[in-house]
Structures are given as C-alpha cells and as structure tokens.
Amino acid sequence: MVENRPFAQFMAYLTLAIGVVVVAFPVYLAIMASTFDTATIINGNMPLTPGNQAAENYTRALFYGGKLAREPVSMMMVNSMIMALGIAFGKILISIISAYAVVYFKFPFRKTAFWVIFITLMLPVEVRIYPTYKIVADLGLLDTYTGLIMPLIASATGTLLFRQFFMTVPDELLEASKIDGAGAFRFFKDTLLPLSMTTIAALFVIQFIYGWNQYLWPLLITTKSSMQTIVIGIKKMITTTDALTEWQIAMTTAVLAMVPPVLVVIFMQRLFVKGLVETEK
Amino acid sequence: MAGVTLDTVRKIYAGNVEAVKGVSLAIDDGSFCVLVGPSGCGKSTLLRMIAGLETISDGSVKIGDRVVNQIEPADRDIAMVFQNYALYPHMTVYDNMAYGLRNRGTPKDEIEKRVKEAARILAIEPFLARKPRQLSGGQRQRVAMGRAIVRKPQVFLFDEPLSNLDAKLRVQMRVEIKRLQKALGVTSIYVTHDQVEAMTLSDKLVVMSGGQIEQVGSPAEVYRRPETRFVATFIGSPPMNILPGTVEGPGRVSVGGQSIAVTDIREGLTPGTAVEVGLRPEDVQAGAAGASSLAMDVDFVEELGATQLFHGKVAGADFVVQASTGQIAADIRKLTLSVDPANVHLFDPQTTKRLGRV
Numbered sequence: 001m002v003e004n005r006p007f008a009q010f011m012a013y014l015t016l017a018i019g020v021v022v023v024a025f026p027v028y029l030a031i032m033a034s035t036f037d038t039a040t041i042i043n044g045n046m047p048l049t050p051g052n053q054a055a056e057n058y059t060r061a062l063f064y065g066g067k068l069a070r071e072p073v074s075m076m077m078v079n080s081m082i083m084a085l086g087i088a089f090g091k092i093l094i095s096i097i098s099a100y101a102v103v104y105f106k107f108p109f110r111k112t113a114f115w116v117i118f119i120t121l122m123l124p125v126e127v128r129i130y131p132t133y134k135i136v137a138d139l140g141l142l143d144t145y146t147g148l149i150m151p152l153i154a155s156a157t158g159t160l161l162f163r164q165f166f167m168t169v170p171d172e173l174l175e176a177s178k179i180d181g182a183g184a185f186r187f188f189k190d191t192l193l194p195l196s197m198t199t200i201a202a203l204f205v206i207q208f209i210y211g212w213n214q215y216l217w218p219l220l221i222t223t224k225s226s227m228q229t230i231v232i233g234i235k236k237m238i239t240t241t242d243a244l245t246e247w248q249i250a251m252t253t254a255v256l257a258m259v260p261p262v263l264v265v266i267f268m269q270r271l272f273v274k275g276l277v278e279t280e281k
Numbered sequence: 282m283a284g285v286t287l288d289t290v291r292k293i294y295a296g297n298v299e300a301v302k303g304v305s306l307a308i309d310d311g312s313f314c315v316l317v318g319p320s321g322c323g324k325s326t327l328l329r330m331i332a333g334l335e336t337i338s339d340g341s342v343k344i345g346d347r348v349v350n351q352i353e354p355a356d357r358d359i360a361m362v363f364q365n366y367a368l369y370p371h372m373t374v375y376d377n378m379a380y381g382l383r384n385r386g387t388p389k390d391e392i393e394k395r396v397k398e399a400a401r402i403l404a405i406e407p408f409l410a411r412k413p414r415q416l417s418g419g420q421r422q423r424v425a426m427g428r429a430i431v432r433k434p435q436v437f438l439f440d441e442p443l444s445n446l447d448a449k450l451r452v453q454m455r456v457e458i459k460r461l462q463k464a465l466g467v468t469s470i471y472v473t474h475d476q477v478e479a480m481t482l483s484d485k486l487v488v489m490s491g492g493q494i495e496q497v498g499s500p501a502e503v504y505r506r507p508e509t510r511f512v513a514t515f516i517g518s519p520p521m522n523i524l525p526g527t528v529e530g531p532g533r534v535s536v537g538g539q540s541i542a543v544t545d546i547r548e549g550l551t552p553g554t555a556v557e558v559g560l561r562p563e564d565v566q567a568g569a570a571g572a573s574s575l576a577m578d579v580d581f582v583e584e585l586g587a588t589q590l591f592h593g594k595v596a597g598a599d600f601v602v603q604a605s606t607g608q609i610a611a612d613i614r615k616l617t618l619s620v621d622p623a624n625v626h627l628f629d630p631q632t633t634k635r636l637g638r639v
Contacts, residue, residue: 170367172365175354178333178334179354179361191369
C-alpha cells in the first residue's frame with residue numbers, strides 16, 4: 001500500500017494483536033501457573049501476575065518430579081533430547097544420502113526407488129504403527145533409544161527436500177568437480193554438503209520439533225519410567241485418579257518442555273537467514 | 282603440450298538421436314581451434330566428449346598420442362572453462378583455483394606458487410580471499426580461467442565462456458583470451474555460436490552444422506572461399522546475399538536476365554544449369570552499368586555510423602549492400618551495383634556445395 005490510511009493501518013495492527021493474544025495467552029497462563037502452589041490454582045482464582053513459588057516448583061519438577069509420576073523432569077528432558085536429536089540427525093543423514101543417490105547416480109530402477117520413497121509419505125507412523133511395533137518388539141528394542149528413534153527416521157520428507165535442492169545445483173558444478181579430479185564422495189563432501197547447509201538447518205528445525213513432540217510412539221514402546229519422554233510425563237501428571245492434580249508441577253513441566261524447541265528455532269533461524277542471504281549457485 | 286585428434290567421432294543419444302555424425306579433425310599442438318555453429322549443431326557435445334563429460338559412442342579421441350575414450354576427465358590432462366563459470370560458490374577464489382591441485386595431491390607450496398602466478402597473469406590478486414558472489418561477471422570469468430591455468434593442462438576447453446558477459450566486456454575478454462593463449466601456447470578448443478568471436482580468436486576455424494563439419498580452415502579461407510552455402514551465410518555479418526541464377530557460359534552467370542562475370546566457376550557446367558549466386562554485402566560497389574553489374578531496388582537504409590546498409594531487392598530476391606557512409610546518397614531508390622568477378626560465389630542449389638574450380 002502506497003497511500004497512508006491510518007484507519008486501515010489501525011485495523012491491520014488490531015487484527016494482528018488479537019491473533020497474537022489468542023496464541024500467546026495460554027502460554028502466558030502456563031508460565032504464570034508454574035509460579036503458584038496447588039491450592040491457589042485449584043480454587044479457581046489464580047491471579048494473572050506471577051506468584052512466589054517459581055523457584056520451588058522448578059527445582060521440584062526438575063529434580064524430584066510430581067507426587068505420583070516420580071521421575072524428575074530433567075531425566076525426561078534428557079530422554080526427549082536424545083530422541084529428538086537422534087531423529088533429526090538420523091533423518092538428515094538418511095535423506096541426504098538417499099537424495100544424492102537418486103539425483104546423481106544412474107542405476108536400474110532409479111525411478112522406482114524414488115517413487116517407493118515418495119509413496120511412504122502417505123504412510124505416517126500412525127498408519128503403520130502396528131507392524132512397526134511388532135518389528136521393534138520382535139527385535140527386542142522396546143524401552144531402548146534405538147527403538148524410540150529408528151522407526152521415526154524412515155520417512156520421505158527429507159529425501160524430497162534434498163532432492164529438490166540438488167536439482168537446482170547446476171550440472172556444471174559436478175562437471176567442474178569431475179575435471180578437478182573429485183570423485184563421487186569428494187563432490188558430495190566438498191561441494192554438495194557445504195551448499196546444503198541451509199536445507200540441513202531447515203530440516204533439523206522441523207525434525208527436532210517433530211521428534212520432541214512425539215507422543216503416540218513413545219507411549220507405545222516405553223514402559224519403564226526411566227525411558228519416559230517429557231510429553232508422556234506431562235500427560236501422566238495430569239491424569240491422576242485419586243489424588244489432587246498437581247497443576248503447578250504439570251505447568252512447570254509444560255514450560256520446561258517448550259524451552260528446547262524454542263531455543264532451536266531462535267538459534268537456527270539465524271543460520272537460516274544467513275544461509276538464505278549468502279547462498280548463490 | 283599436445284595436439285588433439287578426432288577420428289570419426291559419433292555421439293548417439295538414447296532414442297537413436299545422432300548429435301555428432303562422424304567428425305574427424307586434427308588440431309595442431311599449440312593452436313587455437315574454434316568450433317562454431319548454430320544451436321544444436323553438436324559443437325558443445327563434441328567439446329564435452331573431448332573433456333570426457335559425455336561418453337563417445339563411436340570413433341576415437343586422442344590427446345597427444347593417447348586415446349582417451351575410456352579415461353576419466355580428471356586424468357585427460359585438460360582444463361575446461363564453462364559458460365556459467367561453474368565456480369564453487371562456497372569456496373574463496375584461492376580455494377576455487379587450488380581445489381583441483383589439492384585433489385591431485387600437489388604439494389602446498391607448489392599450489393600457492395601456481396595460484397599466485399595465475400592470479401598475477403589474470404590481475405585477480407586482490408580478490409583471492411573473496412567468494413565468487415562478491416565478484417563481477419568478468420572477474421568470475423577470470424577466476425574460471427585461473428582455475429584452468431593452474432592445472433597446466435595439455436589442452437584448454439572453452440564452452441561459450443563469454444556468452445554471459447555484456448557486449449563491451451565480451452570484446453575485452455576476447456582479446457585477453459587470445460593474448461593469454463598466445464602467451465601460454467596451450468592447445469585450445471573453443472566453442473561459440475558467435476561468428477565474430479570465432480573469426481577473431483581462431484587459428485583454425487571449424488564450422489559445424491547438423492552434427493557434421495561443414496568446413497575447416499583459417500578464418501580468412503573460410504570467409505574468402507566458403508565451401509557450402511551454409512558456411513557462406515553463417516560466417517560474415519551481415520550475411521552473404523544469395524540470388525537465384527543460371528549458367529550462361531564459361532565464366533558468366535545470369536541473374537534475372539542480368540549477366541555477371543565469375544572467376545571461380547567449375548569448368549564444364551552446361552549453360553542453363555541453375556546455380557545460387559552468393560555476394561557479400563561488403564563486396565559490391567555502387568557504380569555505372571557495365572559488363573558485370575546488377576540493378577537493385579532500394580527499400581530502406583540502416584545507419585551503422587561508419588557504414589550504411591541498403592536493403593532492397595535484386596532480381597526479386599532480398600539483397601543487402603554495405604557501403605561507407607556518404608558513398609551512396611541515403612535517399613536513393615534505384616542502385617546500379619558493379620560486381621568484381623573474383624568476389625562471386627557459386628553454389629549448387631541441390632547439394633548446396635560450392636561450384637568453384639576443382
């Protein structure tokens with residue numbers, strides 16, 4: 001808009017503000033709730049300003065856990081972190097290698113290979129959960145990190161993303177590398193990998209959050225409380241049958257669960273933008 | 282140093298498409314050979330086969346005394362400059378030039394010596410620490426050439442290296458490439474669709490069309506004595522005029538009833554044989570009607586500054602005359618052209634081959 005229309009501008013800002021409030025208020029509420037004791041939250045008159053129980057709630061959650069779910073949240077976070085990082089890095093590794101093969105090598109059934117990978121897009125974990133569970137159980141991988149991570153690594157999104165990127169890399173770069181005496185591995189390591197950094201960063205953010213927020217799969221294959229992830233932990237804290245729900249601990253855990261994904265986004269975004277500005281092929 | 286020898290080289294793509302149809306060519310050691318032709322004539326494919334980026338379907342390519350058909354590009358002792366430069370975007374100028382040497386295990390101090398030397402020759406020393414994106418098109422092209430020079434190859438291959446530059450820079454880089462090639466004395470093969478580049482750069486000019494060689498020769502030979510109608514109209518700007526004509530007798534042809542003399546005419550052509558008569562726009566002069574002259578109807582004039590182009594018709598066919606400005610009045614409608622018999626080219630309308638003395 002070139003002309004200056006104060007009313008239109010005001011409306012635009014108002015809409016934006018309402019949107020932000022709608023999204024941010026529950027988060028704010030959770031943060032506030034993590035600073036009171038149980039009684040204040042339960043009686044329904046929780047103030048919207050911070051209370052004085054923050055230090056106690058966070059130490060208790062992090063190092064002792066709730067009354068019923070006895071595991072400390074720090075341990076759950078370690079589990080979640082291992083799973084999220086495992087999934088993110090595993091996926092990047094698998095998909096960049098498979099995309100490299102599909103784009104740069106001519107082999108029989110190359111197209112078929114690509115389509116087989118592509119079709120798995122239609123089969124997310126939830127759809128293939130029973131056979132996957134069966135396989136993982138038969139391999140004796142229940143209650144292990146491998147069992148948590150491996151089935152979630154296999155998916156097509158990353159392969160497609162890298163394939164699309166590789167297709168935009170000019171053929172002449174490959175040819176120049178050939179003349180410069182770089183074989184398939186050197187071209188990958190010296191040229192393709194550095195050029196892919198932005199794509200890798202993007203995929204890392206998406207996959208880390210995807211891994212961190214997994215609920216169904218960890219719920220199915222972890223039985224030991226020492227293998228529990230933070231998302232499962234929150235759920236366990238809320239569903240109590242006999243005792244009073246410790247809302248302040250649940251909220252504290254929820255806030256803690258938000259921290260790593262937020263940090264990843266904030267930190268990686270800088271790399272993103274840097275990459276976007278600098279990349280020129 | 283080494284020459285390059287091609288022996289009936291063919292390229293057949295899937296679906297039986299023949300891109301290069303049996304090309305034989307000998308390029309002398311140290312010479313500058315330019316492959317020129319329109320898009321899709323197979324010139325780039327041929328170059329890429331010499332480079333090893335395309336497989337050779339049939340025939341053989343020799344660099345020096347060595348048949349390189351089955352040899353990897355890196356081991357052919359060649360260096361290539363690409364149209365879009367193909368510099369590694371994430372590496373500095375220095376690393377771009379050093380990369381190939383590092384891959385061959387050249388000692389570090391030797392790499393540094395060669396890169397510095399190439400940078401000095403190409404005047405890109407101030408940019409060694411920069412990334413390609415921080416350079417202009419001309420500077421990138423220099424880096425691409427630097428990458429070729431440091432390899433100290435037997436043969437330089439250029440694939441339309443100037444096409445991405447603006448007109449002024451193109452002329453400047455053209456001169457530089459020529460100078461560099463003369464200074465280094467490395468056999469060079471250069472692909473272009475630009476006939477001016479082809480004429481100015483080459484020692485040996487190879488005109489290609491439809492996957493075949495039309496003519497090989499020095500630029501002057503190709504310009505003065507084109508072997509086919511294609512070469513005649515492709516080399517030279519504005520292109521050669523082609524008029525329909527018939528043989529009158531020894532040394533004379535008729536164009537629309539007007540008789541002109543021809544020096545280079547095949548003996549034994551029967552009078553009445555149809556021929557195509559080629560005349561370069563710069564080879565005809567305005568003059569009085571004489572023993573060898575043509576009448577032209579002028580439609581309009583193009584001003585080029587030093588010269589003027591008169592467009593019109595001779596014997597019903599389009600015709601262009603180039604003359605120094607002021608030589609012919611710009612508002613002229615009827616023009617009489619005198620033709621030097623030595624400058625008339627005759628072609629067979631069927632085979633399009635030259636009908637000159639054998």
